Amino acid sequence: MRALVVEKLAAEYAGCVVKDIPTPEPKAGEVLVRVRAGAVNFPDLMQTRGEHQHKPEVPFIPGMELAGEVVALGEGVTQWKIGDEVAGGMRGAFAEYAAVPAAALHRKPAALSFGQAAGYPVAYLTAYVALVRRAQVQPGEWVLVHGAAGGVGLACVDMAKLLGCKVIAASASDDKLAIISREYAPDAVVNVSHGFKDKVKEITGGRGADVIYDPVGGDVFDESVRCIAFDGRILSIGFTSGRLPVLPVNYALIKGFSVMGVRAGEYGRHFPQKGLENVAAIWKMAEEGKVKPRVDQEFPLDGWREAFDTLADRKVVGKTIIRPDL
Numbered sequence: 509m510r511a512l513v514v515e516k517l518a519a520e521y522a523g524c525v526v527k528d529i530p531t532p533e534p535k536a537g538e539v540l541v542r543v544r545a546g547a548v549n550f551p552d553l554m555q556t557r558g559e560h561q562h563k564p565e566v567p568f569i570p571g572m573e574l575a576g577e578v579v580a581l582g583e584g585v586t587q588w589k590i591g592d593e594v595a596g597g598m599r600g601a602f603a604e605y606a607a608v609p610a611a612a613l614h615r616k617p618a619a620l621s622f623g624q625a626a627g628y629p630v631a632y633l634t635a636y637v638a639l640v641r642r643a644q645v646q647p648g649e650w651v652l653v654h655g656a657a658g659g660v661g662l663a664c665v666d667m668a669k670l671l672g673c674k675v676i677a678a679s680a681s682d683d684k685l686a687i688i689s690r691e692y693a694p695d696a697v698v699n700v701s702h703g704f705k706d707k708v709k710e711i712t713g714g715r716g717a718d719v720i721y722d723p724v725g726g727d728v729f730d731e732s733v734r735c736i737a738f739d740g741r742i743l744s745i746g747f748t749s750g751r752l753p754v755l756p757v758n759y760a761l762i763k764g765f766s767v768m769g770v771r772a773g774e775y776g777r778h779f780p781q782k783g784l785e786n787v788a789a790i791w792k793m794a795e796e797g798k799v800k801p802r803v804d805q806e807f808p809l810d811g812w813r814e815a816f817d818t819l820a821d822r823k824v825v826g827k828t829i830i831r832p833d834l
Contacts, residue, residue, distance in 0.1 A: 510832065511603030512812050515567045517558035521816065523566070524556055526809055532607040534582035539610050541594060545806070546601030547573040547627035548815050548828040549659070550748060564599065571601025571830070574608075575616055575625040585610045595625035602812060604832045614787075617794040623803040625794075627827030630772075631663035632790045632799065634745060635721075637772040639667055640789075641782065643719045643741045647672030650737070652708055652717035654700070654724045657684035658819075659827045660745060664721045665692050666799055673719075676711060678704060680822075687825050691802065700728065705735035716740065726751035733759045740765040802826030808834035 509531040516523035534540045552570045554560040575595035578588050588594065593616040600606045616625045639645045651668040655661035656677035665688060668675045677694040679685050685697040696711045698704045708717055716737035722729055726749030729742070733755065736742055744767060747753075755767060776783020793799050806829040807815040818824045 509604040510809060511569050511600075512571075512809060512830075513567050513569055514556050517556065517566060519557055521556050521813060524570075524812070526812065529603075531605050534580050534585075534607045536583040537585065537610055538582040538607045539578050539585055539588050539594075539613065540580035540582075541574065541576040541606050541608050541613075542579045543574050543601060543604060543606055543832045544576040544622040545574065545626035546571040546603075546830045546832065547623075547630070547659070548819055548830060549573070549630060550746070550819060552602075553816055553820060569600040569603050569606075571603070572599060573597050573626050573628075573630055574601035574606060575622040576606075579605070582607075582610070588613070593622075595620075595622075595628065597629045601626070602809065602830050602832070604809075614791050617791070617797075619797040620794060620801065621803070623806055623827070623829040623831070624801045626829060627659060627803060628794060628799075628801045629787075629790065631659045631827070632667065632793075632801065633772045633786060634660055634770065635664040635667040636786055636790050637775050638664065638721060638743045638745065638768075638770040639671060639673075639719070641775060641786065642768045642770055643743055645671055645673055645719055648674065649718040650674045650676065650712045650715070651719045651721060652676045652678060652698075652732070652735070653694075653721045654678045654728050654732070655722075655748060656688055656694075656697075657681065657822075657825045658723065658748070659824070660723050661721070662688065662692070662802055662826050665694055666801075668721075669694070670793070670798055676708060676717065684825050692800070700731075703731065705731050708735040712737070719743065721745060723747075724749045725753050727753075729753035729755075733763075733765070736763060736765045738764050742767045744769050803829055805829070806831050806834070808832075
């Protein structure tokens with residue numbers, strides 16, 4: 509089979525190559541999936557340089573999320589049959605085939621394409637854990653979503669609307685905000701290029717946002733503490749800006765707000781039963797057609813570098829997909 513392989517950790521993806529390697533055989537408890545779509549996430553880019561907290565040994569095949577068809581069963585697998593359409597989170601998605609633990613897969617919702625299903629679980633599980641488990645949002649609360657055009661941010665826009673919140677979508681691009689407005693109907697949009705705290709206060713009647721979802725960090729976090737409502741919650745999702753912000757605790761003291769870290773997978777590991785409930789909840793939403801994961805672009809396996817660059821250069825609205833079957 510053909511696969512994108514990280515042979516060494518290096519800048520500018522210098523250690524990555526598409527090559528022919530043996531098709532894996534599913535072990536006991538695994539299934540072999542013909543990959544129809546693999547979603548690109550920022551950790552995939554970081555892992556090629558060894559900059560992510562999870563550092564797989566080289567060589568490895570990147571790609572955290574996939575969707576495809578079951579083509580072979582390992583010993584003891586009874587919950588799947590050949591031909592089933594499945595999706596799930598794992599490593600090794602950027603290849604024509606992947607051997608996947610059977611328990612890590614979910615039935616692909618009929619309402620979603622392979623591309624949508626591949627890009628669904630990580631972003632929407634993060635949004636669900638952030639909003640429901642950590643912030644415990646209530647209908648009618650104002651939720652400011654930074655990086656709203658990215659996969660994780662757009663999932664939060666979609667999820668917050670579904671939960672009955674009032675949503676402010678924030679981005680540095682008017683073009684991206686126009687797409688979000690047209691397809692997701694947030695209650696307001698804000699271009700953060702020239703600051704946003706005054707606009708957020710205006711939109712919320714002077715109160716500020718009850719919940720701020722921040723996958724960006726850096727200057728965005730710094731300004732967010734100036735437009736968070738009293739007793740509000742800032743959700744720290746990541747640091748795509750490249751700078752880890754520092755909180756002046758006097759702001760938290762005076763304004764009575766909380767800063768909450770969100771790692772959806774780690775939450776599930778610490779609270780296994782809640783973790784199972786979280787995963788079940790997001791797939792139920794997808795099966796019922798209540799969510800709208802957005803695929804921005806799809807690329808063949810040989811176009812992996814261009815696919816990676818859509819994230820690195822902030823060109824994407826939603827998810828970028830690699831299609832090994834193209």
